[in-house]
């Protein structure tokens with residue numbers, strides 16, 4: 001059962017671990033070694049649950065969290081760092097998929113991994129929508145194509161282009177001008193005549209990340225969630241790619257919002273495609289960051 005900040009003095013062993021771990025120094029040890037929550041600092045509690053995650057006797061409780069519902073025991077072993085680096089160095093964006101649905105239990109594991117991602121302020125604000133059937137993705141594609149045709153027309157016309165340049169962040173405008181619009185010029189006519197689906201790449205599954213547009217840190221959280229999703233998919237033997245073409249279309253086209261049941265107040269931040277890979281890559285690619293400074 002969830003309760004307010006609480007210490008069970010009958011079971012507390014006064015080890016002081018909760019005092020040491022709390023990021024905001026909300027707990028303290030009195031002279032008699034009894035542990036207390038500092039009343040004047042309770043408002044600083046971010047419900048991170050660290051005090052509960054470390055307590056050997058389950059004696060400390062933070063509001064809204066319960067040992068039964070919110071915690072699980074961790075295996076007490078070292079993390080396999082080599083395995084982790086093997087995973088991240090061999091992951092690639094996958095854009096060729098087998099025509100095979102991904103079972104719900106496997107998708108649930110991806111969702112479980114996403115739910116383990118860090119967030120700016122607990123609890124999670126990000127919602128995920130899993131489009132599990134290729135048929136539903138295919139119903140949405142003509143609306144996405146229409147959205148990008150309209151966008152192409154606006155940006156190619158000097159007056160809308162002027163206003164878009166003023167209104168959009170330079171990052172977004174440059175992505176549109178330098179990448180999306182030139183790509184659309186070739187790929188839209190191709191896709192309309194039965195060519196390659198360059199938006200969702202024929203994937204059997206599409207996952208959308210969205211959140212109340214007023215929710216704290218939801219933009220950053222969405223992309224961290226998406227990254228966890230990509231890595232989890234790969235660890236489960238699937239291929240996945242982040243897709244930035246889908247969110248702007250779903251965000252702005254009411255039929256798409258309705259189709260994917262996105263609540264009106266939510267902003268669609270990210271999307272990823274998932275499916276079984278046609279081929280495995282034989283080599284990784286070395287990449288360098290734009291710049292690394294050591295200070």
Ligand SMILES: Cc1cc2nc3c(=O)[nH]c(=O)nc-3n(C[C@H](O)[C@H](O)[C@H](O)COP(=O)(O)O)c2cc1C
Nearest residue numbers: 091092093094095198199201241242243244245246
């Ligand atoms: C934020 C973001 C958006 C992306 N959007 C797309 C997309 O719309 N379509 C696509 O095919 N790939 C997309 N990608 C995949 C990148 O093109 C890919 O990560 C990059 O080429 C590096 O390749 P790698 O992931 O195989 O290392 C996106 C990646 C990120 C991080």
Ligand code: SF4
Nearest residue numbers: 022045048049051062
């Ligand atoms: S939940 Fe986190 S912030 Fe709140 S008391 Fe426990 S350790 Fe401190």
Ligand code: SF4
Nearest residue numbers: 012013015016018055
């Ligand atoms: S971690 Fe648990 S046992 Fe240790 S002092 Fe805090 S409440 Fe008591």
